[in-house]
Amino acid sequence: MAQDDPTQLPQVLQLHFLKAWDSPLPQPQVIHSHATSVQVLLSTAFEIPITAQLLQLLPSLKLLIAPSAGLNHVDLAACRARGVRMANSPSIFAADVADMAVGLFLDVMGKISAANRFVRDGFWVSRGDFVLDRREASIVGLGCIGLEVAKRLEAFDCKILYNSRKESDVLVICCVLTAQTRHMINKKILLALGREGVIVNVGHGAIIDEKEMVQCLVQGEIRGAGLDVFGNEPEVRKKLFGLDNVVLSPHKAALTADCFTNLTDLAMANLEAFFSNKP
């Protein structure tokens, strides 16, 4: 397994393990040359959408394994129309994504990245305001990731509000992108969060109205943000680069050795179940 480079993760597995990633041919060509025989597709990269057009190229496809929490790269209607079964298990990423969410949270609250930068620049800055204890955190998206985040934050004596409309100091966004959640975190919600408010996003960039968020951060209308996801990845709004109250991470919460192990275990179990006709 190419654990260090997730873009090289297998896109196509066959029962006899045609290793697309070992082929000298480019991946689309590998898919084309085996198109008629592919029965199972393992989708791990958002950059390769599972479209109706791709499904047409794969007439034998019966199972799509797409373990990510978000499925907005998959044309679910087309899958249903073709009778392609779905195997989806976001829980395999939950612990590591939750670790990152809390890591980003602590970093923003404790200004750890900023302090690290200051010390390296030769400043010994002792200004601190790490006031976690009295925080109330709202977890937006109470799936398996949200529950893992809650478990962690409770150990920090954070009061957890689940999908609450009550105002809180911290929003941890763990939900998936749908038509309903797109730009759900708008200017009104940002302003309600207030000057001490912090946003952590490990869900999807487009859940936040990013332009409004950047403006709130620049103007100090919210306190800070820890972001692992962005609206137009891998592009990041340049205005964020100058802000000390922001911690930026390149959508890597789930890119861990544990997640890769879990992913291959899951894929193997799904394949075994599928080809032995178990549900």
Add this chain to the structure above:
Amino acid sequence: MAQDDPTQLPQVLQLHFLKAWDSPLPQPQVIHSHATSVQVLLSTAFEIPITAQLLQLLPSLKLLIAPSAGLNHVDLAACRARGVRMANSPSIFAADVADMAVGLFLDVMGKISAANRFVRDGFWVSRGDFVLDRREASIVGLGCIGLEVAKRLEAFDCKILYNSRKESDVLVICCVLTAQTRHMINKKILLALGREGVIVNVGHGAIIDEKEMVQCLVQGEIRGAGLDVFGNEPEVRKKLFGLDNVVLSPHKAALTADCFTNLTDLAMANLEAFFSNKP
């Protein structure tokens, strides 16, 4: 209260609240001019050691309130000889110091500060190896801070080894500096920690043989370090500045609004008890 600038915290409180920090005189002069009447000294800054010489200047001193976990800035023998009573309560800092310890830990493990730097420099680096789940952490120093750290790490499914000699992947140093703990983390222990090993230090810089640690970090003999304390503060070894596997923080774990509130509450309670002759 000057919450933003801890160096301006009151060094001297009197029952009628002579506010040393409001005086136009420099602090040593304030102490001198009120030396004979000072009955209680509140010591919050390591930079101002409580020496036998200082005690001689304060003939009426009966109580020293020094809430920090470490007391190596206090000449305890001289206090005992003079009959000065001590009020010490490191627990008021425990939660916030533990927050910082875990924040540093997550930052080193998840390379959050490094990722933040890379993204700001225009790179979108998706290399990640946040393998917290399978970690065993040894907490060195099982006081109130160590217990708070344990509580938090347990929520991350970390296995906690208390003051264990068994080899573990992570050392979180929460103990105070004494003759026994000075340079306790030496080359032998660092090498036993191994190439996947991580050190977090929120105790005292001199507990680690810093020169050896820097060498291990430079040579990749340990994986990383999250450091809030240093052997020769505020000087930081320049070799650390070039390392991506290190997160540096300017001894600010306890410099929080919560800690200041706790500190003043504690000081008031101690003063009240002292002047009403309660134990």
